[in-house]
Amino acid sequence: MPARSVLLCLxxxxxxxxxxxxxxxxxxxxxVYNVDGTFYATDDNCTHxxxxxxxxxxxxxMIECAAHFGGFDVKTGKAVMAPCSxxxxxxxxxxxxxAVFAVLPD
Ligand code: FES
Numbered sequence: 001m002p003a004r005s006v007l008l009c010l011x012x013x014x015x016x017x018x019x020x021x022x023x024x025x026x027x028x029x030x031x032v033y034n035v036d037g038t039f040y041a042t043d044d045n046c047t048h049x050x051x052x053x054x055x056x057x058x059x060x061x062m063i064e065c066a067a068h069f070g071g072f073d074v075k076t077g078k079a080v081m082a083p084c085s086x087x088x089x090x091x092x093x094x095x096x097x098x099a100v101f102a103v104l105p106d
Pocket of ligand 1: 048050051068069070083
């Protein structure tokens with residue numbers, strides 16, 4: 001059975017250095033990031049206080065949460081700046097015909 005996936009955005013619609021929150025019916029909201037032309041996806045809710053990470057500041061491959069300025073590596077989901085200490089779930093990203101998809105876990 002093929003893996004389930006969620007359409008996140010068109011690649012052309014998310015500029016390098018930007019992030020976007022995507023709601024979907026199959027699980028928690030996902031944040032998609034464009035890091036120098038490569039797309040990454042994580043859960044959007046910060047593990048510290050559930051703030052939307054897509055509303056934070058993407059600095060290279062780190063997303064800084066707008067609420068208390070904790071940070072995560074968007075490539076690995078690792079919490080890299082206090083007060084965040086619990087890692088984020090990451091999603092495999094696929095590009096198909098100019099669109100960016102997150103592959104959901106089974
Ligand atoms: S809610 Fe993100 S650092 Fe507190």
